[in-house]
Amino acid sequence: MGKRKGTPAEPADSSDREEPSPRKKTAKSKATGRPVSENPYVKDNWTIHPPTLLHRDFDSQQSSKIAAFDLDDTLVKLKSSSNWPVDANDFKLFNKRVPAKLKEILDEGYKIVIFSNQGSIKQALEGKASEKARGRADNIMAELGIPAHVFYATANDKIEDDLFRKPRPGMWDLLVREHLGGKAPDLKKCYYVGDAAGRPNDFADSDRKFAEAIGIKFMVPEDVFGESDSKKSMKAPAGGPNLNQAMSDAFNELASLQERSGGNPFGVRATKKVADIIAGFPQQITSSSMVKSVAGVGKSSLAKVEEFLSTGKLAALEEAGIKVGPSAGDDASASAAVQFL
Numbered sequence: 579m580g581k582r583k584g585t586p587a588e589p590a591d592s593s594d595r596e597e598p599s600p601r602k603k604t605a606k607s608k609a610t611g612r613p614v615s616e617n618p619y620v621k622d623n624w625t626i627h628p629p630t631l632l633h634r635d636f637d638s639q640q641s642s643k644i645a646a647f648d649l650d651d652t653l654v655k656l657k658s659s660s661n662w663p664v665d666a667n668d669f670k671l672f673n674k675r676v677p678a679k680l681k682e683i684l685d686e687g688y689k690i691v692i693f694s695n696q697g698s699i700k701q702a703l704e705g706k707a708s709e710k711a712r713g714r715a716d717n718i719m720a721e722l723g724i725p726a727h728v729f730y731a732t733a734n735d736k737i738e739d740d741l742f743r744k745p746r747p748g749m750w751d752l753l754v755r756e757h758l759g760g761k762a763p764d765l766k767k768c769y770y771v772g773d774a775a776g777r778p779n780d781f782a783d784s785d786r787k788f789a790e791a792i793g794i795k796f797m798v799p800e801d802v803f804g805e806s807d808s809k810k811s812m813k814a815p816a817g818g819p820n821l822n823q824a825m826s827d828a829f830n831e832l833a834s835l836q837e838r839s840g841g842n843p844f845g846v847r848a849t850k851k852v853a854d855i856i857a858g859f860p861q862q863i864t865s866s867s868m869v870k871s872v873a874g875v876g877k878s879s880l881a882k883v884e885e886f887l888s889t890g891k892l893a894a895l896e897e898a899g900i901k902v903g904p905s906a907g908d909d910a911s912a913s914a915a916v917q918f919l
């Protein structure tokens with residue numbers, strides 16, 4: 579139960595990877611033969627790069643050594659308890675060491691680059707979601723005060739033939755091709771840091787696969803910055819009993835269901851987090867108010883906790899034919915049901 583799978587729309591291989599840079603001819607999608615971008619243009623200091631890319635260079639320094647970072651849950655976390663940013667100010671630093679550490683990396687002569695998937699924007703590059711995401715990056719960069727080049731891949735899982743969404747290496751290829759001043763990156767010294775590393779509690783492994791596709795070293799945020807300040811650890815001691823097994827199973831199944839049906843990655847991750855919180859909760863949960871103040875448990879999760887407490891199930895799972903708990907039968911039948919979604 580609760581097994582996670584890679585997103586089918588994002589093949590782990592790098593078959594659509596362009597040739598190593600620098601290169602002169604226009605990059606084309608192998609699948610469609612269309613140019614990767616037609617007519618990038620600048621708006622509000624951002625380069626709008628149709629069909630699915632935005633980027634802004636916040637005065638990054640040029641170097642063949644690139645220190646690249648994911649954004650959410652790597653450099654910053656959400657300030658709100660929502661599943662995704664509520665506005666352009668919805669962020670806090672991953673921990674207070676982030677700015678000083680980035681400054682150190684800068685002083686070692688690295689170009690700092692941020693590669694972030696922002697699938698809520700899709701192809702509406704000038705739409706409201708785009709405006710919010712761009713404004714949020716502007717605010718984050720102002721708070722960090724570090725020169726860096728920020729790339730946003732705006733496609734979600736449902737947009738086919740996209741070259742930019744991680745784990746595909748298109749953002750990196752574009753950086754090398756057009757924004758390194760003709761320098762070739764020194765791959766042995768470059769690295770990428772991200773939280774989607776395929777660890778047991780991670781919602782995905784797209785960051786690790788992105789680094790693998792490029793061929794550079796991969797690290798998780800804790801390797802570089804240490805533990806996050808804001809994580810309120812609700813983990814039971816190792817080997818401790820899960821006093822809320824049926825409820826945590828239900829939330830894990832819900833996360834898998836959301837992932838398989840192409841749900842918003844922020845939402846999938848949030849559900850998974852809540853499942854972990856419930857599994858590690860040191861008491862049997864008998865009321866949603868017991869988990870109300872725990873970081874990561876938002877309004878919609880609270881409603882689901884209530885639903886589970888009063889009905890013993892989650893309607894979303896029932897509708898998909900997924901049973902959890904003592905009456906669930908074996909794993910095979912539950913996952914068989916999922917195959918037909």
Ligand SMILES: [Mg+2]
Nearest residue numbers: 648650651773
């Ligand atoms: Mg992340």
